[in-house]
Amino acid sequence: MTVGVIWAAFTRALGQWDDSRFRRIVFLGVGLTLGLLIALTILLLWAVQSLTPDNITLPFGAEFWGVHEVLSVGSVLVILGLSVFLMVPVASAFSGLFLEGVVDAVEDRAYPALPPARPQSLAEGMIASVNFLGLMLIANLGALLIWPFAGPFIPLVFWAVNGWLLGQEYFTLVAQRRMSRIEAKRLRRVHRGTIWLAGILMAAPLSVPVLNLLIPVFGVATFTHLFHALNARRGT
DSSP states (O other): OHHHHHHHHHHHHHGGGGOHHHHHHHHHHHHHHHHHHHHHHHHHHHHHHHHSOSEEEOGGGOEEEOHHHHHHHHHHHHHHHHHHHHHHHHHHHHHHHHHHHHHHHHHHHHOTTSOOOOOOOHHHHHHHHHHHHHHHHHHHHHHHHHHHHHGGGHHHHHHHHHHHHHHHHHHHHHHTTTSOHHHHHHHHHHTHHHHHHHHHHHHGGGGSTTGGGTHHHHHHHHHHHHHHHHHHHHHO
């Protein structure tokens, strides 16, 4: 039953693609994410060019040229590798910024009879995103301590930790538009297993390049449907 509810929410989120409002937010999110990664790459390349010599004198007087080129290529590869991990906090930070537009688009189509939601200001969204970003970074740094012992199960550790955190964030942000923070936390506790599993569904694609660019927006859309399904079950 739990898997069915999550899958229904996810497929309904995918069905939102033909909505021009939704697509605009997706493209905005992809653009901002790519812009951030490009800016980080440029900053790292600039640091490499500025702080490293172009040649190194080896023992016996030999010289090695092309240090900049080697380090620049290495820097790009490092950024590409780190992008898998960077996408998790990026998804967290952007979710608060996209929340209102995504949820409004989903609710206008799927739940037109709902009364107006409590609007969330840009400041509220940014504060929530920054706070959660800090929590996510701390949790992932803690997970790094056990990664050397996880061996082949490292992806599972990554998905489990970030699935829990993303599920908590997405569900709470969406729920607080329709109920108090206390009620949102109570509903979240009752369905914590379902929310965690749905969070893992969002966290797993974050480790796949290109696909991870779409997760912040589709994650919010999925949890919008999930919240209404679980809240309706509570009302019933």
